[in-house]
Amino acid sequence: MLHAYLIAGVAACALGVKVIYNLSGKYFRTRCAYLLRSKKAAFNAFETLTSRYEGLCVCRALPNGKKYKNTLILDENGIAANDLEKLLHYINGFIRSGKKVVLLDCMDYFIRENDFEEAVRFLHSLKDQIALNESILLTTFDLKALSKREQCFIKQEMDKIM
Helix, strand or coil: CHHHHHHHHHHHHHCCCCEEEEECCEEEECCEEEEECCHHHHHHHHHHHCCCCEEEEEECCCCCCCCCCCEEECCCCCCCCCCHHHHHHHHHHHHCCCCEEEEECCHHHHHHHCCHHHHHHHHHHHHHHHHHCCCEEEEECCHHHCCHHHHHHHHHHCCEEC
16 A cells, blocks of 8 residues: 555646755756755755745754744644644645755654654655645655664655755
8 A cells, every 4th residue: 555655746746846846956846855864954954945935844852053934843843743634734734835954853753653654644645645745745754763664655655865
């Protein structure tokens, strides 16, 4: 069942993508999901992309000194990490008007607080909405914390790993 989600996500990114930013040779395209290897790289990309497009930062806590116009801090803003349906609804409301950037800086937390497959289904549903609304998804977490099988599922769900 999980494999069907993965195939659909790859096709969605291939349709109607538009390069919106080139950051040191790294291209960010609309309708795509990116896994960045470090938090610093993810926040730098988010800040650069939000200089042109409206962004939403979803996290457990902001890094020191960081403030963004649209920030959803889990558990503080009434959305718990195990309420993925409510979180998806919130993010969908934000990206509905199109051409937005979402930084999901807590995917590892979702995996810990939920069943792994449930977290991947959430990621897939979010990625579908990102594609439909010509937006960009950035996420970051340590793949080494996952089993080889889980790493494979996450890698297949992402359009690019940077």
